Amino acid sequence: MKRKKDAFVNVEGERFPGKTYVDQVLRHVFEGQRDYLRSSMFAIHYAHVIMLTEQHVLSSIDAQKILRSIYQVEAENHGNVAYDERYEDFFFFIEDRIRQVASDEIISNMHIGRSRNDMGVAMYRMVIRTHMLEVQEALLTLADSILEQACQHATTIIPAYTHTQPAQPTTLGHYLLAIYDVCMRDLKRLQAAFVTINHSPMGAAALATTGFPINRERICELLGFEKLVENSYDAIAGADYLAEAAAAMAVCMLNCGRWIQDFLLLATKEFHGIIVADPYVQISSIMPQKRNPVSIEHARALASGSYAEALAVLHMIHNTPFGDIVDTEDDLQPYLYNSFAKAKRVFALMDAVIRTITINKDVLKERASKHAITITELADEVTRKGIPFRRAHEMAATVAKACAAQQKELYEFTLKEVNTILAVVSLTYEEWDHIISPASFINRRNITGGPALPEIQRMLQIRREEAKQHKESLRNMQAKIQHCATYLRVLVQQYVK
Numbered sequence: 001m002k003r004k005k006d007a008f009v010n011v012e013g014e015r016f017p018g019k020t021y022v023d024q025v026l027r028h029v030f031e032g033q034r035d036y037l038r039s040s041m042f043a044i045h046y047a048h049v050i051m052l053t054e055q056h057v058l059s060s061i062d063a064q065k066i067l068r069s070i071y072q073v074e075a076e077n078h079g080n081v082a083y084d085e086r087y088e089d090f091f092f093f094i095e096d097r098i099r100q101v102a103s104d105e106i107i108s109n110m111h112i113g114r115s116r117n118d119m120g121v122a123m124y125r126m127v128i129r130t131h132m133l134e135v136q137e138a139l140l141t142l143a144d145s146i147l148e149q150a151c152q153h154a155t156t157i158i159p160a161y162t163h164t165q166p167a168q169p170t171t172l173g174h175y176l177l178a179i180y181d182v183c184m185r186d187l188k189r190l191q192a193a194f195v196t197i198n199h200s201p202m203g204a205a206a207l208a209t210t211g212f213p214i215n216r217e218r219i220c221e222l223l224g225f226e227k228l229v230e231n232s233y234d235a236i237a238g239a240d241y242l243a244e245a246a247a248a249m250a251v252c253m254l255n256c257g258r259w260i261q262d263f264l265l266l267a268t269k270e271f272h273g274i275i276v277a278d279p280y281v282q283i284s285s286i287m288p289q290k291r292n293p294v295s296i297e298h299a300r301a302l303a304s305g306s307y308a309e310a311l312a313v314l315h316m317i318h319n320t321p322f323g324d325i326v327d328t329e330d331d332l333q334p335y336l337y338n339s340f341a342k343a344k345r346v347f348a349l350m351d352a353v354i355r356t357i358t359i360n361k362d363v364l365k366e367r368a369s370k371h372a373i374t375i376t377e378l379a380d381e382v383t384r385k386g387i388p389f390r391r392a393h394e395m396a397a398t399v400a401k402a403c404a405a406q407q408k409e410l411y412e413f414t415l416k417e418v419n420t421i422l423a424v425v426s427l428t429y430e431e432w433d434h435i436i437s438p439a440s441f442i443n444r445r446n447i448t449g450g451p452a453l454p455e456i457q458r459m460l461q462i463r464r465e466e467a468k469q470h471k472e473s474l475r476n477m478q479a480k481i482q483h484c485a486t487y488l489r490v491l492v493q494q495y496v497k
Contacts, residue, residue, distance in 0.1 A: 022085060029330040030083040033090035036337060040126035041094065042074045043485065044119055046492050047222035048202065049110050057112055057212050066110050067495040069102035089330075091116060113210040114202065117236045117324050121201040124333060126223065128245055129481070131340035132194045136187060136474055138347040139252070140467065143183045145354040147463060150176035154456045156361050157438050158273070159368040168376055169368040169438035172359060174451035177459055179259045184463075186252040187470060193241075193248040194477075200225035201235035207324065208232060222491075224484030239317050239328045242336065246313035249339045253307035256346055260300045263353070267293040272363050277356035280349075299349040302342045309339035368438045372400045372410040377435045377444070385425045395422055411436040 012018040017026055033041075046067065053063040073094060087093040099107045154173035159166050200223060203209060203216030209232045220228050229235035266273035280295035312335040320327045375396050382392035399421050403410055415432045419425075427435070434440040446452035449459070 017085070017088075022083070026085075026088065027083040030087075030090050030093070032330050032334055034078060034081060036127055036333065037090070037123045038078060038094075040123040041091065041119075042070065043126070043223060043488060044122055044202065045070050045098075045110060046488055047219050048114055050222065050488075050491050050495075051215055051219045052110075052112060052212075054218065055213055055215050057214065058109060062106050062109060064495045065102055065104060066098075066107055067492055069098045069107060070110075071492065071496045072101050073097045091119075113205060113212040113214040115204075115206040117206050118201045118204040120329060121204075121236065122223065124329075125197050125199070125201070125225075125241065127333075128241075128336060129194060129197050131337060132190060132197060132245065133474065133478055133481075135249075135340050135343055135347075136190050136194070138344045138351075139183060139187055139190070140471055140474065142347040142351040142354070143180055143187070143467060145351045146176050146180045146183065147460070147467065149354055149357070150180060150456075151460055153359060153361075154460070155453055156359060156364065157368045157442065158364040159370075159373055166367075166371040166373045169373055169441050170451040171442060171456065172364070173456045173460075177456065177463070180463060182255050182259075184466065184470075186248070186255055189248040189251060191473075193244040195226070196244050197241045198224075198226045199229045199241070200227070201229045204229070204232035204235035207236040222484065222488050224481040237323045239320070242328060242332065243314055243317055246310040246336060246339065249336075249343060250307050250310040250314070253303045253310065253339075253343060253346070256350075257300060257303045257307070260296060260303060260346075260350065263296050263350075264293060264300065267296065273360055273367075275358040275360065276353060277358070280353050280356070293353075295349050295353050299346045299353070302349070303346045306339045306342035306346065309335045309342065313339070365438070369411060369436070370409055372403045374436060374438055374441045375400050375410060377441050381427065381431055381435055382422065382425055387425060395424075398422075 012020060049058065049063055049066050049070070052058040053060060058066070076097070078094075081090075081093070084093060087096060095107075098110075099105070150173040152173075153176065154171060156172040157169055158172050158175060160168050160170040160175065200216070200220035202219045202223070203214050209216075216228055229238065263274065265271055267276055276291070276293045276295065280293070281291040282294040284290035284292065313332055316327055316332045316335070378399060379389070379392045379396035382395055383389045387395070399410070399413075399418060402408075402421055403413070415427060415429055418432065419427060434444070442451045444452070446455055449455065
């Protein structure tokens with residue numbers, strides 16, 4: 001056994017890091033930091049050095065030397081830099097490159113008043129907020145196509161289902177507005193998560209701030225954060241910004257998956273409610289008649305994948321200590337980034353499908369008149385004649401059973417036959433025509449939020465205005481972050497020119 005251990009140690013080494021740790025942790029961490037965090041890392045370097053200089057912690061001469069070195073290293077191509085065992089991670093690799101360029105140990109003063117702890121959390125927050133804004137933008141684009149189709153099909157009659165069974169007639173516009181409203185609630189959850197994310201931890205240092213007279217508010221401003229994570233312990237220990245982002249993504253993808261599943265059902269030959277445009281269907285390799293709606297299938301799979309990645313984030317945080325811990329760091333981050341990336345693909349695919357889809361209006365309208373789907377109106381009409389509602393419901397159920405027993409649609413019954421079944425009340429021809437008509441059923445439901453055209457038009461107008469506000473808010477936030485980044489560059493140029 002000792003010989004086996006000696007052989008293993010001979011390969012692994014006797015000092016940190018061992019080969020297995022390098023291969024299974026450090027190499028992956030290095031590549032992840034290189035691919036995701038590089039831009040935010042340099043922004044933090046610039047902002048922190050400028051703040052130290054403004055606070056007279058660094059002299060202008062030292063700041064100029066440090067910033068020029070950082071600027072030169074940033075211009076290098078690090079896209080394919082491989083892990084080097086001399087450095088624990090990409091952070092230390094970059095630090096050493098800056099030191100080499102400066103040829104002066106004074107470069108280490110760029111780390112006065114900060115730690116990898118606050119810097120790491122700041123980098124994560126900066127990367128995540130960018131993803132979050134991109135996801136919001138993609139969701140708003142999808143919402144536009146949903147709203148456009150809702151407008152186009154405000155009067156397109158369709159059957160609505162409860163418990164997967166025909167329930168009542170409504171319109172496609174009504175159904176799509178429901179999806180739109182869910183998407184907007186998803187957007188609001190993403191916006192709320194963004195607010196939590198867009199707080200700066202910088203200046204917390206390891207967890208207890210620093211003895212140097214730094215200005216946390218200034219670096220917050222330079223990096224485009226909205227506010228500070230004020231409590232320095234919270235700045236390092238808090239992981240709810242990750243959890244909130246993951247939770248918002250999980251709920252969003254869960255919601256998307258539900259109506260995407262509806263679209264797949266509508267696209268079946270048996271249902272024949274929609275026709276997916278040619279660019280988004282695939283022909284079978286051996287069955288030339290097939291028009292496989294693979295775009296929607298991929299959207300469903302990606303939504304499930306995004307949901308799973310978000311849940312992984314929550315699981316990785318669960319039961320971790322309240323403090324700086326690797327569980328919330330580089331091993332976790334890619335799951336959240338992947339959740340965002342897959343969600344954006346879902347939104348893009350479904351946007352393309354919805355904008356180009358063909359609706360089989362006649363098929364849907366015909367289906368909305370079958371299976372006694374308007375019989376709720378019969379119960380309502382009988383109630384209007386003074387019969388207690390529960391008794392009226394039982395009478396309508398008797399008519400529904402007669403439909404099933406005689407294998408007839410509701411509209412196939414004559415007025416005389418219906419009045420005979422009802423016995424205690426008599427309907428007029430006009431009343432019966434309204435009862436069997438899906439269009440009349442819909443038009444009578446002009447209550448707030450109902451499917452009648454005036455209500456659909458009212459809701460559409462409100463939602464168009466809300467969409468404009470959401471887009472403007474998003475553009476303003478994007479512009480503010482970009483403005484801060486540009487301003488930071490201007491400050492840097494004053495030192496490096």
